[in-house]
Amino acid sequence: MExxxxxxxxxxxxxxxxxxxxxxASALVICVDVCLxxxxxxxxxxxxxxxxxxxxxxxxxxxxxxxxxxxxxxxDTVYSHCPAALRAVLDLVGLASFMVFMGYVACRGWGxxxxxxxxxxxxxxxxxxPLVVPQAAWVAGxxxxxxxxxxxxxxxxxxxxxxxxxxxxxxxxxxAAMEEAQDELVGAKEAHEEERRAx
Amino acid sequence: xxMTLVAVALLLLLLGSSIPVAAGMALTxxxxxxxxxxxxxxxxxxxxxxxxxxxxxxxxxPFYILFGEILLRSGIAERMYAAMMQWxxxxxxxxxxxxxxxxxxxxxxSGSSVATAVTVGVVALDExxxxxxxxxxxxxxxxxxxxxxxxxxxxINMIVYGVMTETSVxxxxxxxxxxxxxxxxxxxxxVLAICWWRPAYGGTxxxxxxxxxxxxxxDLLPPLGLLMIVVGAIFLGIATATESAAVGIxxxxxxxxxxxxxxxxxxxxxxxxxxxxxxMVLAILVGALFLNVVITTIGLTQQIGKLILAWQLTPTQVLxxxxxxxxxxxxxxxxxxxxVGTIPITFPIMKQAGFDPVWYGILIVLLVQTAMITPPFGxxxxxxxxxxxxxxxxxxxxxxxxxxxxxxxxxxxxxxxxGIVLWAPQTFR
Numbered sequence: 001m002e003x004x005x006x007x008x009x010x011x012x013x014x015x016x017x018x019x020x021x022x023x024x025a026s027a028l029v030i031c032v033d034v035c036l037x038x039x040x041x042x043x044x045x046x047x048x049x050x051x052x053x054x055x056x057x058x059x060x061x062x063x064x065x066x067x068x069x070x071x072x073x074x075x076d077t078v079y080s081h082c083p084a085a086l087r088a089v090l091d092l093v094g095l096a097s098f099m100v101f102m103g104y105v106a107c108r109g110w111g112x113x114x115x116x117x118x119x120x121x122x123x124x125x126x127x128x129x130p131l132v133v134p135q136a137a138w139v140a141g142x143x144x145x146x147x148x149x150x151x152x153x154x155x156x157x158x159x160x161x162x163x164x165x166x167x168x169x170x171x172x173x174x175x176a177a178m179e180e181a182q183d184e185l186v187g188a189k190e191a192h193e194e195e196r197r198a199x
Numbered sequence: 200x201x202m203t204l205v206a207v208a209l210l211l212l213l214l215g216s217s218i219p220v221a222a223g224m225a226l227t228x229x230x231x232x233x234x235x236x237x238x239x240x241x242x243x244x245x246x247x248x249x250x251x252x253x254x255x256x257x258x259x260x261p262f263y264i265l266f267g268e269i270l271l272r273s274g275i276a277e278r279m280y281a282a283m284m285q286w287x288x289x290x291x292x293x294x295x296x297x298x299x300x301x302x303x304x305x306x307x308x309s310g311s312s313v314a315t316a317v318t319v320g321v322v323a324l325d326e327x328x329x330x331x332x333x334x335x336x337x338x339x340x341x342x343x344x345x346x347x348x349x350x351x352x353x354x355i356n357m358i359v360y361g362v363m364t365e366t367s368v369x370x371x372x373x374x375x376x377x378x379x380x381x382x383x384x385x386x387x388x389x390v391l392a393i394c395w396w397r398p399a400y401g402g403t404x405x406x407x408x409x410x411x412x413x414x415x416x417x418d419l420l421p422p423l424g425l426l427m428i429v430v431g432a433i434f435l436g437i438a439t440a441t442e443s444a445a446v447g448i449x450x451x452x453x454x455x456x457x458x459x460x461x462x463x464x465x466x467x468x469x470x471x472x473x474x475x476x477x478x479m480v481l482a483i484l485v486g487a488l489f490l491n492v493v494i495t496t497i498g499l500t501q502q503i504g505k506l507i508l509a510w511q512l513t514p515t516q517v518l519x520x521x522x523x524x525x526x527x528x529x530x531x532x533x534x535x536x537x538x539v540g541t542i543p544i545t546f547p548i549m550k551q552a553g554f555d556p557v558w559y560g561i562l563i564v565l566l567v568q569t570a571m572i573t574p575p576f577g578x579x580x581x582x583x584x585x586x587x588x589x590x591x592x593x594x595x596x597x598x599x600x601x602x603x604x605x606x607x608x609x610x611x612x613x614x615x616x617x618g619i620v621l622w623a624p625q626t627f628r
Contacts, residue, residue, distance in 0.1 A: 013471075020470025023261050030445035034438050048255035051441060055261060055477070056253040062478025071475050072219040072482060077531040077576065079217035094218045101225040101486065108245025138249065174217055 016065040019058025026054040046127040053134040060141025064148040076174040091172045106142035220536040221482035228490035235497040261477040262444030268469035271318045273455040282419035288405040292390040295340040302344030316345040320586040333400035339598025342579040346568035351379035366556045373623040425450040491543040500547040517552040529570025561620045569606045572599040
């Protein structure tokens with residue numbers, strides 16, 4: 001279980017880094033496009049389409065990354081006043097409903113992909129991108145989310161059965177505003193120290 | 200009538216029980232569809248998710264976040280704040296104006312108000328004790344300044360509003376500029392007024408001279424110039440929001456490289472932060488847009504419109520009701536989910552009552568800003584308290600109250616004179 005967990009986190013992290021790199025790469029392409037247009041009145045075109053694909057792929061793979069770092073927003077006004085046993089139940093219900101939602105998206109997303117495969121669809125633009133390529137990466141990200149969610153669900157249930165609520169909250173509990181601020185703070189303080197040491 | 204009640208009750212129940220906001224909205228949509236729609240609307244979920252998640256307009260969101268992350272994580276923002284400190288020290292209340300200004304500048308590009316407040320706050324709080332500022336007020340300027348970012352373009356909240364309501368994002372940006380400038384000045388005036396009333400609150404004066412001001416210009420001018428290019432290109436119609444954000448990223452990387460601070464770790468951390476925030480926003484958007492489709496298809500929008508007609512509400516009454524609802528919701532809801540979760544219902548109401556979509560977008564942003572610093576639950580209050588790491592959260596709340604009043608004043612101003620918002624988009628169309 002522990003090994004699965006580490007592997008799942010490593011893959012989600014890699015997905016986030018690749019997604020971020022795709023976004024940066026598409027920003028570079030757009031920047032070149034804008035400069036060519038502004039300074040030389042040349043138009044390459046299609047760069048905005050690429051940025052859309054980068055967003056889709058980074059977003060789909062980011063879903064699982066955000067899930068693992070408990071970054072998906074929940075409204076915890078009532079939650080924070082509940083006894084621990086009820087909070088554990090709410091956490092499990094919350095995860096399950098997220099799985100239902102993403103289950104629909106992934107399932108219908110698969111339909112979009114298979115239609116593109118069947119009709120060999122290309123985008124209606126100068127690029128004529130074969131849609132199968134970005135859509136496959138997108139659907140893969142959605143499916144990976146479901147896999148990660150299932151793993152988290154199993155681990156949380158195991159923790160619940162073992163009576164280890166603390167472990168369950170660490171896996172899928174709602175992150176309070178304070179906790180989020182603390183996480184950001186660690187990074188910011190490091191950067192600040194580094195800045196001070198710099199000449 | 201029943202349909203409206205069922206919809207609102209479902210949404211409150213699901214979101215209130217701490218189900219992730221994205222899933223809560225989608226499930227509300229699925230249940231409403233099951234109850235009232237003859238068509239299986241969930242079939243559309245795939246196409247809807249694909250077209251939303253690959254929209255080039257929305258690509259501006261991760262671009263601005265990445266731009267902000269690079270500015271924050273590379274130390275550019277921190278040095279810029281230090282430079283602003285030198286230049287604004289002569290004002291009564293000195294550093295507090297720099298707090299407002301710096302939060303406004305970085306907040307406008309950073310995706311997360313939390314990240315902005317943290318970055319500025321870490322540096323700013325070091326100075327607070329040194330110059331003996333009145334702590335609650337000083338903390339209040341940080342919390343309030345952090346909210347400016349979503350009003351001053353480029354703003355991610357405006358992009359989300361624009362996509363959800365099919366309102367032009369450049370028009371929203373044009374509209375946000377003047378209220379953003381006025382509000383910044385009003386925040387500064389709030390500080391000035393308080394320091395005039397209680398001079399001790401303003402702390403001791405920072406000693407500075409012209410040579411040291413000139414020396415810090417290299418920290419101030421390049422990022423300031425870059426921000427001007429990013430915003431200016433949109434106004435002059437040279438680039439779309441997405442394109443100008445891309446230029447911003449490349450420009451920020453150039454500045455970082457020039458300062459020899461470009462490294463893989465900084466980039467990696469920026470990617471992580473960007474993808475995490477983007478995914479969170481996208482999940483909520485897909486859920487909300489699905490709910491939007493269901494609400495429109497089952498005729499809920501028309502029903503609400505009929506209700507307003509039946510109750511014979513005047514536009515002013517509708518406006519007051521909506522403002523009140525948001526002020527109440529804002530005391531306990533997180534800002535992005537409050538905005539996205541309510542737009543499907545309030546936007547058609549306001550449109551039917553005859554309000555301009557661009558104007559309403561700015562109003563919503565102001566209401567969201569207010570929510571961010573209204574006790575007992577305002578995200579910025581907790582963030583600033585967290586950075587301070589001691590004392591009572593009440594200090595931050597008390598210090599923010601004058602700025603809540605200023606925000607309410609600003610909301611009243613744009614309601615009385617809608618021209619403050621609409622002048623720019625109508626002039627530079």
